[in-house]
Amino acid sequence: EKFKAEHDSHIGEYGSDNDQRLTGLHETQSIDTFSYGVSDRGASIRIPVGTVNDGYKGYLEDRRPASNMDPYRVVKRIVSTVNG
Known part of the structure; x- marks a missing residue:
């Protein structure tokens, strides 16, 4: 739910032309x-089945960042959201 509240600020950091790529x-x-969603490749954040099976210990896959994003800014935004 923290990610949902910060969706717009994340999109602003996730690279240019995402409006052309993130179409649904x-x-x-x-x-x-x-x-x-769990194993949902159409979701903004995909939760792998293995993460769920291990009691939500594992990783999440944020599918929104583009290849032209600044990885340092994206990681800063994600950590800020998780810890905020």
């Missing part, structure tokens, strides 16, 4: 919508 088609969520 082709295993992406719409740029205007935040969602998460």
